[in-house]
Amino acid sequence: MHEFSLMREVLSMLHRSAAEEGISRIESVCMKVGVMSCAFAPALETAFEVLSGGDPLLEGARLQVLEQGVVVRCRQCWWEGETEPYELLCGQCGGGEVHVIRGEALTVDSYEGRKCPDGHRQTDGERDEGQ
C-alpha cells in the first residue's frame, strides 16, 4: 500500500528528529496532508498504528492528520491563493496556467514527546535498540 511506504519514511524521519532532540517517547504527531498528495488520511492512520506498534519511541502515540487545501500561483498575474483541487484555476484572472505551491505534499507539522529526565535512554531490559 502506498500509504505504508509514505508512513515508513515519516517514522524514520521522526526517529532521526527525536534522537537529535533527545526525545525518548513521542506522544502525538500532527501531519499535514495535501488534498492532491494522493494519500488517504484513514489509510495513513492505519499505517501509523500498524507501523508504530512495538516501536518503543512511537507505541501508543496519537496521529492527527490535517488536510491541506491547494494553493497556487498564477503564471499570468501572479495571484496566489487557494483553489479547488483538480481544477486549478487562478482566482483572479481565471487562467489555467498556475503553479501549485501547496497541497501536493505530505509533511509532519509537529510532534510532541517527552525527554528523558536524566538524559539516559529508557530501555526495557535487554531490548535491542536497532538503528
Ligand SMILES: [Zn+2]
Ligand atoms: Zn491569474
